[in-house]
Amino acid sequence: MSDPERETRDTQAAGKEAPGGWTGSCLCGAVRYRIRGAEWLGAMEHCHCTDCRKAHAAAFATFVDVVRDGFTWSSGEERLRSHQVATGAVRRFCDRCGSLLAWEHARSPGSICITAATFDTNPPPLTGRHIFVRSRVPWFECRDGLPQYETNDPHTQSDPGRRAVGTPGARPIRFFFDYISPNAWLAWARLRGFAARAGRGVEPVPVLFAGLLDASGRPGPAEVPAMWRWMVRNVLRKGALYGVPVNPPHSHPFNPLLALRVSSLPMSDAQREEVVESLFRAVWVDGVDLSDRSEVARRVSAAGMDGDRAVRDAGERQVKDLLRRRTEEAVAAGVFGVPTMLVDGELFWGNDDLEFMERFLGGRDPIVPEDASPWQRVPSSARRR
Numbered sequence: 331m332s333d334p335e336r337e338t339r340d341t342q343a344a345g346k347e348a349p350g351g352w353t354g355s356c357l358c359g360a361v362r363y364r365i366r367g368a369e370w371l372g373a374m375e376h377c378h379c380t381d382c383r384k385a386h387a388a389a390f391a392t393f394v395d396v397v398r399d400g401f402t403w404s405s406g407e408e409r410l411r412s413h414q415v416a417t418g419a420v421r422r423f424c425d426r427c428g429s430l431l432a433w434e435h436a437r438s439p440g441s442i443c444i445t446a447a448t449f450d451t452n453p454p455p456l457t458g459r460h461i462f463v464r465s466r467v468p469w470f471e472c473r474d475g476l477p478q479y480e481t482n483d484p485h486t487q488s489d490p491g492r493r494a495v496g497t498p499g500a501r502p503i504r505f506f507f508d509y510i511s512p513n514a515w516l517a518w519a520r521l522r523g524f525a526a527r528a529g530r531g532v533e534p535v536p537v538l539f540a541g542l543l544d545a546s547g548r549p550g551p552a553e554v555p556a557m558w559r560w561m562v563r564n565v566l567r568k569g570a571l572y573g574v575p576v577n578p579p580h581s582h583p584f585n586p587l588l589a590l591r592v593s594s595l596p597m598s599d600a601q602r603e604e605v606v607e608s609l610f611r612a613v614w615v616d617g618v619d620l621s622d623r624s625e626v627a628r629r630v631s632a633a634g635m636d637g638d639r640a641v642r643d644a645g646e647r648q649v650k651d652l653l654r655r656r657t658e659e660a661v662a663a664g665v666f667g668v669p670t671m672l673v674d675g676e677l678f679w680g681n682d683d684l685e686f687m688e689r690f691l692g693g694r695d696p697i698v699p700e701d702a703s704p705w706q707r708v709p710s711s712a713r714r715r
């Protein structure tokens with residue numbers, strides 16, 4: 331299978347991020363889709379189950395889980411045909427060329443599972459794993475070093491009904507933060523416990539709080555003196571109750587850009603967790619001035635990275651752009667403050683929302699989405715001057 335047209339297309343693919351997200355299409359090009367940005371992507375799963383093998387006519391199938399709100403069919407949606415498999419999962423494919431583009435499941439209406447091989451522009455590196463390797467064909471070995479699970483990953487193995495074959499795994503909790511926020515520190519210190527209990531990972535996403543404030547047109551708490559006076563006491567109370575140390579920062583507000591950019595650099599999940607932890611502690615436990623380059627470098631080195639190099643790399647344009655883009659994507663996702671936790675398409679704002687998030691994760695949310703619908707239609711009858 332080799333011809334000039336195909337070679338041309340193959341050289342065009344791989345690795346480019348489209349402006350405003352990632353795109354993909356079927357073989358004939360009739361059906362196209364767009365993913366708004368990295369914030370909407372979950373893990374990448376290579377599924378070896380029999381359904382996937384047959385459906386894709388391949389040894390295994392690779393999916394990326396995408397939050398619904400971050401996904402659109404940009405053209406040809408009317409050409410999509412559906413086929414429901416025994417587990418209830420629905421395959422969506424082009425009626426002309428037959429490319430399988432997505433799997434959907436009624437039990438996970440907040441997400442759609444996109445076949446990664448249909449991407450035209452590639453997403454950033456994602457957490458990967460092999461699932462259902464007990465069904466793996468004998469003529470293909472997985473030697474890429476990724477974790478392998480007999481069926482689903484351990485987080486969901488106890489609840490096999492929740493994840494049908496070919497549907498995504500438990501997504502990490504996206505944690506939008508800025509070091510400038512003491513509530514972000516409190517939430518960071520507690521979040522991993524909540525996540526572990528729910529069988530979820532945590533994905534820290536550095537964003538510029540000032541950018542969120544600009545987008546929503548409101549002042550930060552430290553810019554409203556009465557609010558800040560209250561907040562200091564509120565934060566100290568919470569720190570005392572939760573057993574999280576909180577001390578006065580070196581200065582406040584301060585410029586968090588360097589620390590946020592350093593935290594945005596490419597690195598492993600485990601390394602990022604160390605870096606974020608070290609920089610948060612620097613501000614809110616040790617009173618370190620995070621606008622100081624040498625202090626940032628020292629804290630990053632303490633977290634096991636080359637701090638001087640990280641500080642240097644953080645000055646690169648693409649790193650600055652990445653932080654800006656993350657912030658814009660956060661705004662587009664409805665994030666207006668920090669900390670915000672995004673999980674399965676639902677936003678939780680502030681340290682105080684962690685308990686609500688836990689209920690949501692445990693399937694004990696006291697509301698259903700429709701409860702909020704009438705509120706969206708309430709008109710205003712006065713405007714503040």
Ligand SMILES: [Zn+2]
Pocket residue numbers: 356357358359360361424425426427428429
């Ligand atoms: Zn097609």
Ligand SMILES: [Zn+2]
Pocket residue numbers: 377378379380381382383462495496497
């Ligand atoms: Zn499968």
